[in-house]
Amino acid sequence: MSENTKYTEDNIRSLDWKEHIRMRPGMYIGKLGDGSSQDDGIYILLKEVIDNSIDEFVMGAGKTIEISVQNQRVIVRDYGRGIPLGKVVDVVSKMNTGGKYDTRAFKKSVGLNGVGTKAVNALSSYFRVESSRDSKSHAAEFEQGELKDEEHLEETSRRRGTKITFIPDELIFKNYKFRNEYIEKMLKNYVYLNPGLTIVFNGEKFYSENGLKDLLGDSIHEDDMLYPILHLKGEDIEVAITHSRSQYSEEYHSFVNGQNTSQGGTHLAAFREAIVKTVREFYGKNYEASDIRKSIVAAISIKVMEPVFESQTKTKLGSTDMGGKLPTVRTYINDFVKRNLDNYLHKNPETAENLQKKILQAERERKDLSGIRKLAKDRAKKASLHNKKLRDCRVHLGDSKHERCLETTLFITEGDSASGSITKSRDVVTQAVFSLKGKPLNSYGLSKKIVYENEEFNLLQAALNIEEGLEDLRYHNIVIATDADVDGMHIRLLLITFFLQFFPELIKENHLYILQTPLFRVRNKKETIYCYSEMERKAAIEKLKGKVEITRFKGLGEISPDEFVHFIGEDIRLDPVMLDKDKSIEEMLSFYMGKNTPDRQEFIIDNLKVELDLVEELGI
Incomplete structure (x- = not known):
């Protein structure tokens, strides 16, 4: 038997807790990323600490949480009970150790797996x-999960509570940068879900x-x-519910035990069903579910x-039960929505009308669209058999059990040469390419009909599978x-207009x-x-130093x-497209693609917050 095929006790090894987390970080915090996406690992680390x-x-215990993020150093300080002093090291470095296994102390908490702060460590x-309680404190310092130092104080004037400081490891998270917009969104969700809680982030309340x-x-x-x-x-x-006057699609914000369940689940499915059921019974009409929920904006x-x-x-x-003696999630939500929404509609006839x-x-709009929608679907079905526009990948976002589902990416490119370069160099497991033929149509002010009439838009909608909402x-x-030139910039604007007009929730949920x-x-x-900028070039x-060759890339x-x-x-670098919460979608669109806008350049930079370094250089 050769050396390579020997299989003995020496081949078997057990990883300790920190080695396992470092070797398989995706199992604990999802994807790694560089901070350009809101569910990149660095934000999950922050969330795990805040959850406690x-x-x-x-x-x-404790009505204020103070958070500081300066460059790569994160500090989270609460004024809760503080970790029991004898367990400070164990709680952050021993698997299956934590207070949440005792459900008397933490009845409905988020982090029940006992992994959170261990993964951060x-x-x-x-x-x-650092934990302070009963006028004493105990602190411990680690590097990559390895205990380096401990400090016991028998007397301290520090207020009780826990303070965690950490710097995500650059060996794991490459070229990362915290984006305050994502942190602020996360913190807003925390305070919405916990009225009475104050979070202070870098001095802002x-x-x-x-x-x-x-x-x-x-x-x-x-x-x-x-x-x-x-x-x-x-x-x-x-629950909070309203309908938008102008938005086409459904928009939901869903949470379980304070956790933002961005991919929904059993509770969201029950909520959507309950709204339809209640509305049908209230009006005594068997309205289509999609007509009832069209333009809804809701949170549960x-x-x-x-x-x-x-x-x-x-x-x-994934849970179907509320726990204890309560009914199923579906029954509980159905009963609650039926009783309360029905009461509200009876008491508020103007809203009901x-x-x-x-x-x-x-x-009416659905019926007007039905003919063209059927034609478009047939056309998309034929095209998908040999759709030259889409080069698909193997894994998709719906494959929630696949550890790389959050990496799935669709690149929208223009022109054969750019599409060719991306197609040949992409990761076929998670990266797909959709090729545009020239400039897309300016959809500003047009109705949803255009999404079906325009072959390119219809195929893009089909590729994303978003006709009925973001769930799939x-x-x-x-x-x-x-390309980073005037034409490329114009195509960006036209695509952003398309998404803003018909699928704004894609931008609101930070997918673009x-x-x-x-x-x-x-x-x-x-x-x-x-080099991505003049500064990087210098x-x-x-x-x-010495003799260097400089090439200026004009196009992809x-x-x-x-x-x-x-x-x-x-090393991918992405700039998220974000909305300005102070402007309505309609205001944005008229600013953005209206007849003429002297403020357009300023709007693109300030309100969509897309970092277009070239705007000045190109004189747009």
Whole structure:
């Protein structure tokens, strides 16, 4: 037997807790990422630490949480009960250790797996935990999960509570950067779900008095509401509902035990069903479910005993029971919505009338579209058999049990050469490519009919699988990959207009990005550096010194597949497209693609917050 085929006791080894987490981080925190996406690992680390502080607040201990993020160093300080001093090291470094296994202490908490802070510890180059209680404190410092130092104080004037400091490890998270917009969104959700809690982030206070009503108020402009927000609360459930005047699609924000279940689950399915059932019974009409829910903007939060999630990052609820002696999730939500929504519609005839008008309008539009929709579906079906526009990948967002489902990406490119380069260099497991033929239609002010009439838009809608809403979205990231010139910029605007007009929730839920590609390649005989800005170009010339060759990339088609692999792989740079919460979608669209807008350049930069470094250079 050769050396290579020997299989003995020496081949078997057990990884200790930190080695296992570092070797398989995706099992614990989902995808790694660089901070450009809201569910990248660095935000999951922050969330795991905050969750513990939130659980303290829920138990009635500590009304304020202070958070500081400066560059890569994160500090989270709460004023809860503090970790029992004799267990400070164990709680952050021993698997299956924690207070939440005792359900008397933490009845309906988020983090029941006992892994949270251990994962943060193992995946940080520096981690410090400090607990103060009973006028004493105990602190411990770690590097990559390895205990380096301990400090016991018998006397301290520090207020009780826990303080965690950590720096995510650059060996695990490459070139990462915390984006305050994502952190702020996460913190807002925490305060909406915990009225009375104050979170101070880098000196700014976040607080909510009205829970999910405030969440909806922040996500839909007041002028766009069909009727005032309906806000319902029960012991283990809270709901907020309104309809948009202008939005085509359904929009939901769902939570379980304070966890944002961005992929929904059993509770969201029950909620959507309950709304339809109640409305049908109230009006005594068998309206189509899609007509009732069209343009709805709603939020639901429930509390469940020991919830079961479909993934480690807890983005989709799998539980069918509320726990204890309570009924199933479906029955509980159905009963609550039926009783309260029915009462509300009886007491508010004006809202009931407006809602019925909206449903009838949706019905008319659906019937008007039915013929063209059928034609478009048949056309899309034929095209999908040999769809030259879409080069698909193997894994999709719906494969929630696959550890790479959150990496799924659709690149939207223009022109054969750019599509060819991306297609040849992409990862076929998670990256798909959709090719545009020239500039897409300007959809500003057009009706939904155009999505079916325009072959390109219809095929794009079919590729994303978003006709009926985001529930079956096939890719987590939708990335616009166009040349960094005037034409490329115009195509970006037209695509963003299309999504903003017909599928704004894709942008609201942070699925839409702009691909950054390098402007320059600077190299000598030993090293090549790709530069994304003039500043990076100067730094590269300085670093390489002597005789260097500088290439200016004019378009994506000029970049060979061998080079392109660097820009869409581990080192991918994405700029998220974000909405300005102070403007309605309609206001944005008229600003954005209206007849003429002197403020357009300013709008693109300030309100959509897409970092278009080239705007000035190109004189748009």
